[in-house]
Amino acid sequence: MASKKQIAAASSSGLMPWLKLMRLPTVFTALSNVLCGYYVSGESRHLPDIVAQPALWLLVLASAGLYLGGMVLNDVFDADLDAAERPERPIPSGAISKRAAAIFGTLLMAIGITSAWFAGKSSESGSTNVVIAVGLAAMVVLYDSVLKNTIAAPVGMATCRFLNVMLGASCSVIGRQWAWEANPALWVAVALGVYVFGVTWFARHETGEARRSALATGLLISLSGIGVNAAAGWRTLAENRAAMGALIALVLIAGNVGLRAVKAIRVNHPGLLQKTVGFMLLNIIFIDAAMTFCLTGSGRLATTVVILVIPATLMKRVVPMS
Numbered sequence: 001m002a003s004k005k006q007i008a009a010a011s012s013s014g015l016m017p018w019l020k021l022m023r024l025p026t027v028f029t030a031l032s033n034v035l036c037g038y039y040v041s042g043e044s045r046h047l048p049d050i051v052a053q054p055a056l057w058l059l060v061l062a063s064a065g066l067y068l069g070g071m072v073l074n075d076v077f078d079a080d081l082d083a084a085e086r087p088e089r090p091i092p093s094g095a096i097s098k099r100a101a102a103i104f105g106t107l108l109m110a111i112g113i114t115s116a117w118f119a120g121k122s123s124e125s126g127s128t129n130v131v132i133a134v135g136l137a138a139m140v141v142l143y144d145s146v147l148k149n150t151i152a153a154p155v156g157m158a159t160c161r162f163l164n165v166m167l168g169a170s171c172s173v174i175g176r177q178w179a180w181e182a183n184p185a186l187w188v189a190v191a192l193g194v195y196v197f198g199v200t201w202f203a204r205h206e207t208g209e210a211r212r213s214a215l216a217t218g219l220l221i222s223l224s225g226i227g228v229n230a231a232a233g234w235r236t237l238a239e240n241r242a243a244m245g246a247l248i249a250l251v252l253i254a255g256n257v258g259l260r261a262v263k264a265i266r267v268n269h270p271g272l273l274q275k276t277v278g279f280m281l282l283n284i285i286f287i288d289a290a291m292t293f294c295l296t297g298s299g300r301l302a303t304t305v306v307i308l309v310i311p312a313t314l315m316k317r318v319v320p321m322s
Helices: 004-011 016-022 024-041 047-051 054-077 079-085 098-123 128-145 153-169 185-203 212-234 242-267 270-296 299-306 309-315
Strands: none
Touching: 016 024, 016 054, 016 098, 024 054, 024 153, 024 185, 024 270, 024 299, 024 309, 047 299, 054 079, 054 098, 054 128, 054 153, 098 128, 128 153, 153 185, 185 212, 185 270, 212 242, 212 270, 242 270, 270 299, 270 309
């Protein structure tokens, strides 16, 4: 059997450092955003017809490239700080050079923008896709380089998630008013932005001896984001039977997140708080699945979203989410 030293050596060479650099398990939360945005903004509810559309897969690739590129560039900008606080990470440990990481992150971002451009070509939606992708890329870089360590960090991260949902909806927003009745993806995007604002606020206080009031504020903001989604379901309840199932799911998600976070706040231990942030992020997939079911009435579409939690959960056992 391999010794602990051999296992450690294997994990610091080959593919593993790159997977850690990208925080690969978290990308599935970004993919669920795009799927939800695409499903709820489109007219078709027939899964075989939807998966046959090249634009869907191009937007999925675009989101993955932009998200993973942002994760890589985050560590590039944080290389000096990580050398002091997280020396085990791929760049400060020497497993990956800062220059190689910068090139890789930039390449991933370029793949994301290019894929969005091709999505516009395949769907005849013009430049909307690539404009949103460029805006998302710019916000990701701005967050990584400037906003992350400022009071504006939650706003930056919330904007990134808002744009990611709208990237999924970008093939369908042409000729529509940016309003709830015309494009329900806008409501989902706003709600997710509020939720992620709260998660980011919570995460800002996950290390050291955090102030419980700040953690509680982050939790309440996150729960209010779920509440915005619940309001969207409630207003369609009269003519939409699927909305009741979605509302029940959202209540269960809010309760699960709330109980887990309250326990972490009470203990106030950095390790538990960090795990709670990861748990809150994974629940983005469940939220997206609930809203897909609510606004499309299709259990099959919702299932294609919720199953993303399986690879995310399995991968996080090997690759850290933070």
